Ligand SMILES: Nc1ncnc2c1ncn2[C@@H]1O[C@H](COP(=O)(O)OP(=O)(O)O)[C@@H](O)[C@H]1O
């Protein structure tokens with residue numbers, strides 16, 4: 001113990017570079033945004049005036065905000081369900097593979113290494129109205145695809161790109177979770193008379209629930225923040241706001257519309273939303289998955 | 292009708308390894324049969340084939356008279372207790388024990404009654420609401436047995452169920468399994484690598500080596516008449532002393548300048564796997580059984596005697612309490628010659644490491660041929676007088 005105490009300065013010195021970076025690029029802007037949420041700025045950013053909660057009132061009263069809220073909720077639901085469901089399916093299949101298992105795992109993990117903006121572009125190309133491979137494939141089965149015009153298709157495009165990205169992350173965790181389940185548990189269940197489906201739903205799934213819970217929290221945060229790049233590189237929130245999520249609207253209002261006060265108020269609301277969601281998940285879901 | 296019959300059971304894993312290589316055995320109703328052998332000899336594979344967790348490559352498995360090769364695990368009427376217990380961590384003890392009955396859609400009252408009966412039998416009624424992680428190792432072990440008992444299976448299968456327990460608990464659970472087995476009249480197939488566990492539990496013992504049966508019999512018959520050097524080494528603790536026999540000047544000689552005289556026995560019946568039984572019968576029928584290549588004598592059958600045949604140097608003493616193990620060096624023998632001697636006699640003779648002592652054989656000698664199979668001969672040891680003999684010749 002004493003050796004640790006005596007050198008109490010060393011760890012701080014070692015941490016210093018990281019802490020400085022975090023302070024400059026995270027805490028400072030966050031504090032600044034919190035402050036700005038209570039001010040209005042003039043269009044040139046030269047002067048500002050304290051307005052109390054007026055920014056929040058304005059944001060919460062605008063139909064555009066609630067529209068973005070609805071888009072975000074739908075988007076989150078689709079991405080979390082899609083990315084987790086697909087990842088679980090692939091993990092279960094990869095867990096059974098006996099030969100070349102490693103290759104499958106590496107290949108399925110790769111998409112996570114692709115930057116969200118690049119992932120968005122990849123899917124944008126594949127779904128390009130003129131050149132896209134998938135557009136042609138869809139045309140062959142009689143579907144006219146143009147994500148720049150059709151709001152539903154635009155949403156589908158960003159949902160697919162986001163699922164594709166997040167799926168890898170979930171896959172790694174689900175696979176690790178599956179491999180932690182001792183084979184003898186499933187064998188005992190088989191002897192007890194449980195068929196493959198009962199074993200999956202009665203043994204495997206409950207034992208994966210802590211993993212699934214963790215991923216649900218992670219996916220929610222991912223959808224609320226990280227999908228910005230995907231949207232910005234593909235649909236730009238359009239058409240007609242069909243893919244304008246809360247984080248994208250915040251960006252538009254602040255950096256395109258130059259409404260810094262309103263944008264800051266939205267970012268504070270977003271942080272509160274994440275906090276509340278995480279709290280609810282921990283409070284109510286974790287109790288059900290702990291064993 | 293036999294509870295379980297195996298005929299030439301074979302398991303070939305992908306890659307061609309024959310983990311189980313032609314097992315023949317019959318488990319009688321109410322019998323506790325222990326399969327014992329060193330790690331990797333195919334015990335688990337064999338048990339899992341019976342349970343239906345591994346496919347059967349060749350041969351025939353009958354459970355309660357019906358062919359079971361292709362049956363699903365649940366249809367075989369077997370229950371298995373795993374080494375790591377394999378309790379469902381997200382279910383209470385009650386639900387763990389009730390799982391199979393629930394899947395069979397038994398009435399709720401019947402499930403409750405059967406679980407409570409099994410729990411009472413094992414003394415775990417107070418634990419029914421707990422989760423497995425809230426239990427000690429011994430309690431988990433009981434729950435795992437309870438889960439098996441509730442199902443009222445035709446055969447209980449145990450795969451090294453006590454290996455994860457500490458020594459004291461192991462002895463206690465061993466007695467408990469035996470008590471339960473007798474109380475329920477259950478048929479059990481029990482796998483272990485621990486020969487003490489095997490000896491103390493078994494009605495009949497099966498010694499497995501490289502996927503083949505080396506010998507089947509009651510623990511005492513295996514102890515008294517091991518069919519091979521392998522069984523001789525494996526059964527009994529400390530292990531039997533094995534001394535090489537060499538032929539020179541027309542006489543059978545042992546390390547330490549001893550002469551071995553043998554005379555053929557009429558017959559000697561050893562229960563082994565059928566094909567080796569045929570071998571033994573053939574050699575017994577033959578006029579002259581094969582010559583001995585190895586002589587075995589158990590450490591318990593050596594005693595301190597100034598006129599003893601073995602002149603040895605005492606190298607190390609292990610005190611066990613009442614007895615002591617004396618590890619001695621016999622000239623010409625690499626391994627130590629082990630004797631189990633009463634501690635009192637050692638102390639009375641004021642013996643310690645380095646003392647020159649003589650040991651006499653006070654019990655049966657075991658002979659094995661060049662193939663390490665038991666030889667049906669009676670043996671006698673004597674000191675070498677060949678120097679005199681050859682001078683006369
Ligand atoms: N799934 C498997 N695939 C290939 N070989 C296996 C498999 N399981 C066991 N073996 C091999 O079969 C032999 C017997 O194994 P096992 O039955 O587990 O032995 P034991 O239980 O007696 O220690 C070992 O050599 C082991 O390496």
Ligand SMILES: [Mg+2]
Pocket residue numbers: 334335336451
């Ligand atoms: Mg084993």
